[in-house]
Amino acid sequence: MTITPQWKDELRARITLSSVIMRTTKLTKAGREWKACCPFHDEKSPSFTVNDQKGFYHCFGCGAHGDVIGWMIEQRGLSFIDAIKELAAEAGMEVPAPDPVAAQRAEKRASLVDVTEAAQQWFVDNLRGPEGREALEYLKRRELKPETLREFGFGYAPESKQALPTALPGFDEAMLVESGMRIATEDGTKYDRFRGRVMLPIQDARGRVIAFGGRILQDRDGVAKYLNSPDTPLFDKGRTLYNLHRAAPASRQSGRVVVVEGYMDVVALAQAGFGDAVAPLGTALTEMQLEMLWRMVEVPVLCFDGDAAGQKAAMRAIGRALPLLAPMRSLSIVRLPAGLDPDDLINRDGVGAMERLLAEPTSLLDFLWQYERDALPLESPEAKAGLKARLMAHVDTIQDRDIQALYRRELLDRFSAFAYPPRPPRARPGSASWRTGPSQSRGLSPEARSALQAITVGGQRSDLLDAVLAGFLRHPGEIERHAEALSSLARLDPKAAPAIESLIELSETLDSRGETAISHPQGYPAPPVDIRYAFLRDGIPPGEAREELAEAVSLLVEKPALEDAMAATIARFDEDPEGSIAEQIRLRQQLTTVDERLKAFGRRKAAPAAGTE
Incomplete structure (x- = not known):
């Protein structure tokens, strides 16, 4: 048993x-x-x-x-x-x-720790001996202090291929290979993995040595500058963060954890007083490493070089993080000056320069927008459309629906402001601005009156759509910002199309210099005020009105888009039954979420109305 x-x-x-x-x-x-x-x-x-x-x-x-x-x-x-x-x-x-297998696995892990701990002591002793003189001089040239060398356990692995078995006679060859300290070839040859390198121990969350990283003393063609232990029963590089056992206590004092590219960056920051830094081990941040970071702080700081490689590394980490975002769980990014690592920056500009960068990191959303905006030239409509496609592809990976909706709205707002900058007002014969000038009465032109009539008379539309149209009449400066979303809604909802087309046309003919250019007191009467919605109430701060109006537009567009996608998925059922069913399930879940958000939006807006009666 x-x-x-x-x-x-x-x-x-x-x-x-x-x-x-x-x-x-x-x-x-x-x-x-x-x-x-x-x-x-x-x-x-x-x-x-x-x-x-x-x-x-x-x-x-x-x-x-x-x-x-x-x-x-x-x-x-x-x-x-x-x-x-x-x-x-x-x-x-x-x-x-x-279970003999489980018991053997647990005992093996404990015994392998004995191997790595003994190897660490040997490496440290080597650095202080005659063989380690050159390595010690190298570390001094890098301006590492003696206390830093002791704290991080710097050591030295001699050049010999067969030094380790002699130094650690208490462990058999199989244990040395399984711990990652020795390499066994197919022909039976065995030799030391780390040779002629400055050594750093890699420790787990409890501070036990589980692996090593080694750096060569002089860069040579064909020789890896840095070499880490392979994955072993002790060490899984995707589940380990270098310096976690020191950074975790420090982060509770600072309220921050800083992720840098390599362990020498961690050492440099620690020596300068930044004890809350960690590093992945030769790979991009994994989902498990992100979870470990979020256990410490809500918004870890990624600190990468400002060059192209550093920014790509940041984007790889963001790509892993987006599906995992949750309320109060995100990332922020610090860009170092191009060509400088943390050690270079501190040596050149002092500790204060690093403190200032860490004090004002870029949010994940801001970095994502800036990176994709600057990735390619945007000199044509097709290139701008490509920017939007890239942004929405990132948004689609976010699993949390509320966060996904907020990212979509914010990025679309930024894209619209970038791709459709405000046009200068156009004065035409018959228009108020052409007829009377800015200091006189600004009534509506005949064209504007006709277009406005089409909107206010309305048709068989939803209450929310009517409220949104009225909101744009009260806040005409928002029409162009949401022109693309409105055009999409017109394509998806035939009942909304005439009013939306009139609204967009009106936005190009009205006198945009008036505070309420469409519903000017001397022009056409304003639509009735529905006090359920902030964007239709007087005395509401403009920012709050714009935000609520944008949320309403997002909800109006999202539901018919999902319904359209559902129809397309059902249409291809005969070609791909399994794929169609899976996609239908996913879309139904999204439609349910949108319906719940629509109901919540209505209930939330009804509260002020109830309070005013």
Whole structure:
């Protein structure tokens, strides 16, 4: 018999997690949970929580997480089997025969840590010995202080291919290979992975050495400047952030975590007083690494070089982050001057220059807009359409529907302002501005009166559409900003098309210099005021009116667009039944979300009306 998941669930159910943790850690009740200073790393304010209902502990500082079995292994230092036996005795359960594979895996991981810890001490000793003299001079030329070298555990791997087995005779060849310290070729040859390099230990969230990074002393063609350990049972580069165990406590003091490109950038920042920096390990930020960052702060700061490569690295990270965005969970970006890394900037302009950059990062949305706007020349309508397509492709990856809608509206607003800049007013015979001049009465021209009549008379339209049309009559300066969205709505909703076409035509013929150019007191009468909507009420701040009007337009356009897409998906059912059904399910979910937003919009706007009666 083996230890099954069901048996472990029963064991966890019989043991109160907090009672076990209390034996070695002082817990304080906090609502339904318990809190304490984390036993896995030094801290002054509690970030360690215990939840008996869910059966797990979690540290928001270092990321330590587990159940009662994990606690016995990680905090008490027991093997998996010993932890199970002790807990089962307490719970009055009989221990089945353990799963030999799982037990062997846990023991192997613990023994591999012994290998990497021993190798780290050997590397450190080498740096202080005769073989490490050149490496130590290299580090001094990089202006690294002795205390920095000690804090980060700098060492040196000698040039020899067979030095490690002699230095670590207590570990067999298989363990040295499995830990990533040695390489085994197909013909049976084995040799040291790291040779002639300055070495840095890579540590997990608890500070244990699990891997290494090495840098050559002199750049040579065909030789990688930086070399990291491969993935091993100890080390998964996609789930590890360099310097996390130091940065997590520091970030609780600063309220910030800074992500840089490499571990030498982390070291340079730490030496300058920025202890809250981490780095991925040779790859773009992964989804798991982003989750680790968000456990520390709501908006981590990405700090990349200002050159093209650095900006592409930032965009790769943003591409990974967009689907994962959630309320109060985003990214911000700092662009370093082109050609400078953090160390260069600090050496050239001082610590203050870095502080100023980190104090005013660019938001994710701003960076996305600026990057795509500047990516290609925008000298033709086709190029501008390409910009819009790229922006909307990014928006479509966002899974949170509220955030997706907000990004879509904001980016479309920016695109419209960029692609359709305001035109200078055109004076024509018969128009108010041509007839009377700016200082005289500004009534509407006959053309404007005719167009306005088409709008105000209306037809079989929704209440929200009528309110939006009336809103544009009160705020004509917004018409051009939303011209593209309105044109899209006219294509999708035939009932709305005549009024929208008249509205856009009117926007080109009215006297745009008047404060209320369409509904001027001496022109055509203003449409009735519907006090449910801010954009139709007097005395509302212009910014609030514009924002609500933009939200209403977005809702009006989104629903018929989804309905149109649904019709197209149903039409191709015979060609691709499975794909059509999957797409229909997705679109129905989106339509349900839009309907809920429309209802919420109406209820939200009804509240002021009720209060005025």
